[in-house]
Amino acid sequence: MNRWVMWSGWLALLIALPAQALEVDREVWPRLTLGGRVIGTLDLANGVSDGAIDNGVTIADSGLLLRLDKRLYQHGIGGAVLGYEDFDGAVRLTQANAFYWDRDIEVHVGAQRLRNELIEFPVLRDDDVLGLAHVGNAAADDEYGQFYGRLVAVDWYVDGRNQALDLWLGNREQDAGHVSAGQAVAGFNSVGLGYHYQQSNDLIYVERWRSAGIALDAQRVQTAAGIEEWMAALIAAADVNLNIDPAASWSLVMQAIYNDGITHDGVISTLSERARARSQSWVTALRYTARPNLLTRWQAALTVGYKEFPDHSDASQWTVIPTYVRLLGQGVAAVAQLKYSGYGAGLYQGGEDVAVQIGISYSLDARFNDTIGERNSILNLQYGQQL
Amino acid sequence: MTTKMDNGTDVDVRHDAGQAMVGHSSDERQLVSRRAFLRAAALVAGGSVAAPALSAVTEHAGHGGGNYQSMMFMPGHNMAGQITEPPGAPADDEVDYQVFDLDVRIVQHEIVPGIRVPMFAFNGQVPGPEFHVYEGDWVKVIFTNNTEEMHTIHWHGLTVPYTMDGVPMLTQDPVHPGQVFVYRFQAKPSGTRWYHCHWGTPLHAAHGMHGAFIVHRRDDPLKKHFPYQRDYTLMLEAWDIDFAREEIEGLLRGMKELNTLMQQGRMDPMTHGLFRSYQDYLTAVQDGRYIPPYLQGRSSGVPLRFNFFGINGKAHPAGRHLGIRRGEWIRVRLINAGDVSHHMHLHGHDFWWVAQDGNDLLQPQRLNTIHVHPGGTYDIMIYGDNPGYWAFHNHATLMARNNGVYPGGAHAVLEYEDFTPSYRPTVSVDQ
Numbered sequence A: 001m002n003r004w005v006m007w008s009g010w011l012a013l014l015i016a017l018p019a020q021a022l023e024v025d026r027e028v029w030p031r032l033t034l035g036g037r038v039i040g041t042l043d044l045a046n047g048v049s050d051g052a053i054d055n056g057v058t059i060a061d062s063g064l065l066l067r068l069d070k071r072l073y074q075h076g077i078g079g080a081v082l083g084y085e086d087f088d089g090a091v092r093l094t095q096a097n098a099f100y101w102d103r104d105i106e107v108h109v110g111a112q113r114l115r116n117e118l119i120e121f122p123v124l125r126d127d128d129v130l131g132l133a134h135v136g137n138a139a140a141d142d143e144y145g146q147f148y149g150r151l152v153a154v155d156w157y158v159d160g161r162n163q164a165l166d167l168w169l170g171n172r173e174q175d176a177g178h179v180s181a182g183q184a185v186a187g188f189n190s191v192g193l194g195y196h197y198q199q200s201n202d203l204i205y206v207e208r209w210r211s212a213g214i215a216l217d218a219q220r221v222q223t224a225a226g227i228e229e230w231m232a233a234l235i236a237a238a239d240v241n242l243n244i245d246p247a248a249s250w251s252l253v254m255q256a257i258y259n260d261g262i263t264h265d266g267v268i269s270t271l272s273e274r275a276r277a278r279s280q281s282w283v284t285a286l287r288y289t290a291r292p293n294l295l296t297r298w299q300a301a302l303t304v305g306y307k308e309f310p311d312h313s314d315a316s317q318w319t320v321i322p323t324y325v326r327l328l329g330q331g332v333a334a335v336a337q338l339k340y341s342g343y344g345a346g347l348y349q350g351g352e353d354v355a356v357q358i359g360i361s362y363s364l365d366a367r368f369n370d371t372i373g374e375r376n377s378i379l380n381l382q383y384g385q386q387l
Numbered sequence B: 001m002t003t004k005m006d007n008g009t010d011v012d013v014r015h016d017a018g019q020a021m022v023g024h025s026s027d028e029r030q031l032v033s034r035r036a037f038l039r040a041a042a043l044v045a046g047g048s049v050a051a052p053a054l055s056a057v058t059e060h061a062g063h064g065g066g067n068y069q070s071m072m073f074m075p076g077h078n079m080a081g082q083i084t085e086p087p088g089a090p091a092d093d094e095v096d097y098q099v100f101d102l103d104v105r106i107v108q109h110e111i112v113p114g115i116r117v118p119m120f121a122f123n124g125q126v127p128g129p130e131f132h133v134y135e136g137d138w139v140k141v142i143f144t145n146n147t148e149e150m151h152t153i154h155w156h157g158l159t160v161p162y163t164m165d166g167v168p169m170l171t172q173d174p175v176h177p178g179q180v181f182v183y184r185f186q187a188k189p190s191g192t193r194w195y196h197c198h199w200g201t202p203l204h205a206a207h208g209m210h211g212a213f214i215v216h217r218r219d220d221p222l223k224k225h226f227p228y229q230r231d232y233t234l235m236l237e238a239w240d241i242d243f244a245r246e247e248i249e250g251l252l253r254g255m256k257e258l259n260t261l262m263q264q265g266r267m268d269p270m271t272h273g274l275f276r277s278y279q280d281y282l283t284a285v286q287d288g289r290y291i292p293p294y295l296q297g298r299s300s301g302v303p304l305r306f307n308f309f310g311i312n313g314k315a316h317p318a319g320r321h322l323g324i325r326r327g328e329w330i331r332v333r334l335i336n337a338g339d340v341s342h343h344m345h346l347h348g349h350d351f352w353w354v355a356q357d358g359n360d361l362l363q364p365q366r367l368n369t370i371h372v373h374p375g376g377t378y379d380i381m382i383y384g385d386n387p388g389y390w391a392f393h394n395h396a397t398l399m400a401r402n403n404g405v406y407p408g409g410a411h412a413v414l415e416y417e418d419f420t421p422s423y424r425p426t427v428s429v430d431q
């Protein structure tokens, strides 16, 4: 007998089996979560660095996120995330991962956010603190490659609540320039492990700790000499409330990164070259959130960052970013930000970047057919909700 | 309650050790619990409440209660550990109270195997304990709020003093987290009555905080025509289990923040949506100081879609059987504690509808389907003259489903205990 016919017969039987159990095999609608935002700003700028903002209108960081998930037959939740994001004119599929989670574990497999940062800063866009608050990609110079990759990421919640041991393995993007330059690495090029504490989103104004963590993020890198080496970076971060006042909240966000690098004397004029150099950086932000009658109305933050490349003479960067966000309605905000970066003589000939950005942002977070709830809900963390 | 349904206890189950409420002497209660309350109160009497440190008990029972008033507008009131005894009822030494303890907690209540739902629940059970008292009895209910949310108890169909009626901001302040509120009243009139929380009623009362309050008569005239010995209470329910979960989560989030402000002595009534008068409210909205949560910019409305229906906290096939014998009259008390009507149809029998809202009908009616509407109570008498197993179910069959799958929902079985069946019932959950 033709082998294909035999296999398809077995396959048909396998498909038919579940259908025999119930007269009506009803389709289970997933929960649908729409997330994302559109942020448009008018930028007035003058700068020297390769990341400097230009005069113009920017929609960078705008994106749409779709989460589809459902309860499984016996235990846990399974689903998928699809996300698109604009990177200064180029729309990329940033997230396409399938996941499983329950009270004790979260597993994501596929395209997703890299674990090269532990915390979010209260600035308008991720790339406002690019280079300071992320471990750079040693084989890509575009923005996508700094933030996204293909990973298997496992977060094991050791206390079943807020504290997790994290492990990830996968591939950072290696861009065309590095591939054609023979600087690509075959197989896995990223691995890391860490510990993090994450407060329930529902409790961020009433508990002392919002989040904290420490992580080791390693990249497999091909050096100019054609030798493959592992390059490691250490990240530590904390987001802590300075007062416990849900109506007028002061908080402090901090993150420090030490990147051991692999080239200690090379050129540092591109993102990937800087990622390969030994560096240390820290960013800290003071954030005030005004919530009269417990309705969030505005937030002001001052973010300050510093980075230096100790193997290079006077190669340092100071960044100061005051940010103001006023909520006009749920998810709709008027935004304003001033961004200043000053460089030591070893970077951009000691020049500076200055930008003023004013705009509107619309954030989306809508759930349909929510039959699940969230892993870090109060009900789950404190009352043992059914999962 | 289910205990009763199991073994068909006699109507006078006041001292049943099961889930029915058990009265105990007032003296014992005072000795055992007062001290504990006082101790708890002393811990929090940090001066924020305008009462002397040791008088955390707001004692008004038995007198006019001249200075009993809302505490909700006092700056930074914190009611944890406070015992509130509102005026309007006789003092403990004036009448002989039967004393009951009731609390509220969050439980994961299982409606049917595999479906556990977070609920606010009296004494941790859904429905709450079933009261059985005689008309004219004096009742004292010591209600402790063991959640982070506000609650009250409304005595539905009982003619209590208005200060005991349990309507928040109309007759009392809501009972705060950690607070004790003492309800005192005389059980009247007789009949099938009930009680439920009156704060956030669509969630609290309909999704868990409801229980039967049966006021018996020593000379029940119905017994002349319907000499029943056993009676059963069926509380009919409708749940949207996703609404229950989302709403409790939202409340917990809000209350964690509100309770934090209260503990810090910085609770602002407007934050809780409280205003001294309608005029105050109007101007606060008009001049933009207050943004009501029902505005279209703040709320999409509550998409309630009832997906589970039940009797006494359980959906078919988790429901219990009603026992009957040949030649026996049984009384079934139907109470609709939810937000949709149930149309209860009994197979193989007509029954007599004898009372509505606790009051005997002038003329009993012979029916086999009774329409039980939200808030109402309906009593029927069934005579055992057709041995077998008989479905007693909601004939609005879309509700005879569990999450859209038939059969399920509000479905009881009338079961003869004194016959030898030829066909024996089994369990079927997918038709």
Ligand SMILES: [Cu+2]
Residues within 6 Å of the ligand: B120, B150, B151, B152, B197, B198, B199, B204, B205, B209
């Ligand atoms: Cu309640």
